[in-house]
Amino acid sequence: MIKLPDFITTAPANCARPGTDPDLWHSDNPEDRALAMAICHGCPLQPACGTYATTNDLPGIWGGRTRAQRRGTRPTTEIPTQARDEEWTDENGDTRRPCGTPGAYYQxxxxxxxxxxxxxxxxxxxxxxxxxxxxxxxxxxxxxxxYYIHRRLGEPTCEDCRAAMRLSAAARKTARATQQSTALAA
Ligand code: SF4
Ligand SMILES: [Zn+2]
Ligand SMILES: [Zn+2]
Known part of the structure; x- marks a missing residue:
């Protein structure tokens, strides 16, 4: 779990309501993420929260958006650059990895x-x-x-993964229904 900035914990943040699972905002599960986004929408802190996360480039959902979505809106001026075969030093004195290596990509x-x-x-x-x-x-x-790997590869999902997906979606639905009826009974 991530440490929340004070403005979120002290103000009426939707995600700070009792009983809200904070892990939804950092889940790998698309259904959890969709739920987190839905909770963010209508949160009075949404604009401040989004700006805070964009400025700090935080992972997870903030202000109703994922990091990728927030990055997409950040004004970026992309600078085309020449590929280098060997390690080199840039104008800021930083040592740069040779092109084609993972480090170079991130640099x-x-x-x-x-x-x-x-x-x-x-x-x-x-x-x-x-x-x-x-x-x-x-x-x-x-x-x-x-199933999700197929999707990320941009290819059709196979029958086996689809079947597994259907099974776990059904299991989640049952678990949620049980949780809800327990909550109602309590
Ligand atoms: S916008 Fe979302 S993450 Fe930000 S404070 Fe509100 S509910 Fe929490
Ligand atoms: Zn390069
Ligand atoms: Zn498959």
Missing amino acids: HRRRNETCERCQTAYTTRLETERRAALAEEHAQGGTERG
Whole structure:
């Protein structure tokens, strides 16, 4: 769990209401995230919260938006840059990794530089990692996680992963219904 800034804990934040699960804002589960976003909408702190998180580039949902969504709205001037074969020192005296390495990609990104070689290397690496992860999920006969990996790979989901997804969605629904009826009974 993340430490909340004072303005959120002392003011009437929707997420600070008793009984609200703070982990929703940092969950990997899309349903949890959708729920967190819905709670944010209508929160009186939404604008302040969004600005705070954008300024500090915080992970998780703040002000009703994910980090990727917040980043998308940050004014960025992308600087196209030349790919380098070896380690080099930039105009600020920072040591820069050779292009094509993971470190170089992140160094560019922090500086809003676009480098085609690093971008390609990054995408290729990501895809390889996702394929490997997907193979593991398939070794288990298809899973909910596999379902989302298919989606992230931009490909149709397979039947096994879809079946697993349906099963866990149904299980979550039952769990929620049980939780609600327990809460009502209490
Ligand atoms: S906008 Fe969302 S995260 Fe921010 S204080 Fe409100 S409910 Fe919490
Ligand atoms: Zn590069
Ligand atoms: Zn699959």
